[in-house]
Amino acid sequence: xxxYASIALIGAFxxxxxxxxxxxxxxxxxxxxxxxxxxxxxxxxxxxxxxYELRDADDNIKHYFQxxxxxxxxxxDCAAHAIFDTGTSEVCTLGGEGGFAFIAIGNxxxxxxxxxxxxxxxxDGGFANFDNDANPNxxxxxxxxxxxxxxxxxxxxxxxxxxxxxxxxxxxxxDLGPSGTKVTQSGLFDSSTIRTPxxxxxxxxxxxxxxxxxxxxxxxxxVTWTITLE
Numbered sequence: 622x623x624x625y626a627s628i629a630l631i632g633a634f635x636x637x638x639x640x641x642x643x644x645x646x647x648x649x650x651x652x653x654x655x656x657x658x659x660x661x662x663x664x665x666x667x668x669x670x671x672x673y674e675l676r677d678a679d680d681n682i683k684h685y686f687q688x689x690x691x692x693x694x695x696x697x698d699c700a701a702h703a704i705f706d707t708g709t710s711e712v713c714t715l716g717g718e719g720g721f722a723f724i725a726i727g728n729x730x731x732x733x734x735x736x737x738x739x740x741x742x743x744x745d746g747g748f749a750n751f752d753n754d755a756n757p758n759x760x761x762x763x764x765x766x767x768x769x770x771x772x773x774x775x776x777x778x779x780x781x782x783x784x785x786x787x788x789x790x791x792x793x794x795x796d797l798g799p800s801g802t803k804v805t806q807s808g809l810f811d812s813s814t815i816r817t818p819x820x821x822x823x824x825x826x827x828x829x830x831x832x833x834x835x836x837x838x839x840x841x842x843x844v845t846w847t848i849t850l851e
Contacts, residue, residue: 667692667700670847671807671824676791678839686826686834690809690846691734696721696821699811713819716811721821722769723810724789724844728833729760732805734823740816741806741823760805764792765815785848791841801840803833809846822846 669690675683699713703720706712727741744760766789774784787809794801808823828834836842 666851667697668849668851669809669822669824670849672845672847673807673826673834674843675834675836676841676843677837683840684828684834686828688824690822690824691736691738692822693736693738693820695739695819696809699819699821716817716819718812719768720771721809721811721819722771722787723766723813724769724787724846725762725765725808725810725815726792726804726842726844727760727762727806727808728802728804729806730832732760732825732833734806734825738808738823739818739820741808741820762816763802763804765810765813766790766792767813783850785850787846787848789844791843793839793841794836795838797836797838801835801837803828803835804842805833807844822848 669692670687671690672685672687674685677683695713699715699721702713703715725741727743729742729744731744732742741762742760743762769787769789772786772788774786776783805826805828806823807826809821810817811819811821826834834842
């Protein structure tokens with residue numbers, strides 16, 4: 622049992638808006654915006670998009686960020702397996718817990734999402750707290766949700782897209798210490814077991830200073846994954 626932190630999952634849905642917003646903790650009128658360059662990664666006809674919303678203990682929005690993700694090679698293999706396999710293909714062993722409907726977050730330093738990734742990054746010298754017991758200075762996967770019921774919006778007419786939305790209940794951070802920690806990545810998986818494949822897609826979280834999204838005790842982080850099938 623990890624002795625440095627615990628995470629509870631509480632209910633709420635994250636809503637979308639454009640850009641990345643940083644709000645002063647003392648004033649809702651002081652804010653700055655940063656537009657993140659789009660880096661659309663398309664695998665076949667699937668395009669993924671991720672939204673993050675961080676709130677403080679008083680439910681004020683601290684940070685908001687959205688951008689496109691990387692759909693990884695294993696994700697496309699498993700998607701093909703799930704749709705077309707008749708029992709003869711071994712390209713993927715699916716998790717069997719209800720599809721790619723589990724969101725994980727991690728705090729590795731130097732995290733870099735790539736199409737060849739099969740899990741969230743790990744690192745020596747990771748951000749304090751939420752480290753694994755074997756290496757107290759390592760960054761790793763921090764937490765993963767239970768099964769999320771995906772909302773599917775069907776294509777209404779020729780030329781429209783099918784939209785799959787997977788929205789986490791917020792990750793709630795406790796026992797972090799005064800300095801908190803930083804969330805640097807998230808991923809979409811097909812199992813509720815932490816640090817296990819398969820991973821469908823991944824996204825780095827650069828945050829305000831490019832090194833992750835700083836979180837403190839009682840902060841909550843909501844993550845929403847949107848997959849567009851064209």
